[in-house]
Amino acid sequence: MPEYITEERLSDGRIARITLNRPEARNAQNRGMLVELDEALRRAERDDEVAVIILAGSGKSFSAGHDMGSQVAADEELPGPRQHPTFRIDGGTAQSHVERRTLQEWHYYFDCTRRWRDLRKITIAQVHGNVISAGLMLMWACDLIVASENTTFADIVANRLGMPGVEYLAHPWEFGPRKAKELLLTGDSIDAEEGHRLGMVSKVFPDDELATRTLAFAERIAHRPAMARLLIKDSVNDAVDAMGFSESLKHSFYLHQLGHAHWTALHDDKFPAAKPGPDIEDWRAAGPIRPSRRDEP
Structure with missing residues (x-):
């Protein structure tokens, strides 16, 4: 029985809805959640009755990104009775800090996201509240994105961790090159309306109608x-790949690992990201994310 997600079959089984279910952590992505999500998506893909998969989040936000500090995440990674078994395979036991992190992030952040993009079903991300950093990765793996009016999108990895964005760096393709640079360098956010103007978001629905209208949208596509x-799906994905999307993702993943290697070499304790200081906000105490405004520096 999944612990961190829920699964439903709707519309006589033609719609599968998978919901991230760590509302107390704003659906921060711990390893157990990602493994359960992968398994749930594969179950829906195997089910010949399912035509469309909806990926949603419970509570106040779709996903606040990777779980960076909860006890759950710490217990999963460190040796002990609660360690997740995936930290003992796929490079998890490598002696080199760089090798271990590169292989682990390849399997559980990068390659799984690429695989979800290519599922043999149409997928719809139903997002609301905050969609932060790795939350973008889950959303961008879907074919279509439907957002509530209160949705905020941001990648704060650069200004809070000193890293060049997330592992699945689709920003230039989703935001456009210059907007991607702005949002990555500042950590500022955009709202659902701007996401729609950029072509990233397909539909914007009232907050209290998000689930019902997303289901109606999915039913329409299922027909x-x-x-x-x-x-x-393949025609459009292949066209983007012909323009370099997949190669760009792979290249950016290794630049991400170079960022980790830089900080690992710099810190005596091998911490793989920047620490709070003059140029880096303390992510645990940072204030609200600033919205990107065209008339503000």
């Missing part, structure tokens, strides 16, 4: 012939 859905 298209299965082969038409699949071929449309």
Whole structure:
């Protein structure tokens, strides 16, 4: 029985809804959640009755990104009775800090996200509240994005961790090159309306109607012939790949690991990111994320 997600079959089984279910942590992504999500997406993909998969989040936010500091995340990583078994495979026992982190992040942050992008179903991200850093990765792996009016999108990895964005760096493709640079360098946010103007968000619904309207949207898509859905998805994904998307993702992943290696070499305790200081906000005490304004520095 999954601990960190819920699964439903709706509309006579044609719609699968998978919901991130750590509301007390704003659906921060611990290892157990990511593994359960991968398994749930594969179950929905295997189910021939399912035409469309909705990925949602419980509580106040879709996802606040990677779990950076909870006791759950610490217990999963450190040796002991609560260690998640995936920290003992896929490079988890490598002696080199750089090798271990590179292999672990490849398998559990990067390659899984690429795999979710290519699922043999149409996927819809149903987002609300904060979609922060690694929350963007989950959302961008989906074919379509539906947002509530209160949604905020931001990547704060650079200004709070001194890293060049997240592991699955789709920002130039989703925001456009210059907007991507601005948002990565500042950590500022955009709202659902700007996400829609950029072409990243398909629909913006009132907060209290998000679930019902997303389901109606999914039902509409589910009525298209299965082969038409699949071929449309592959045609568009392949066109983006022909423009360099997949190679760009892979290159950016290794630049991300170079960032980790830089900080690992700099710190005596091998901490793989920047620590709070004159140029880095303390993410545990940082204030609200600033919205990106065209008339403000």
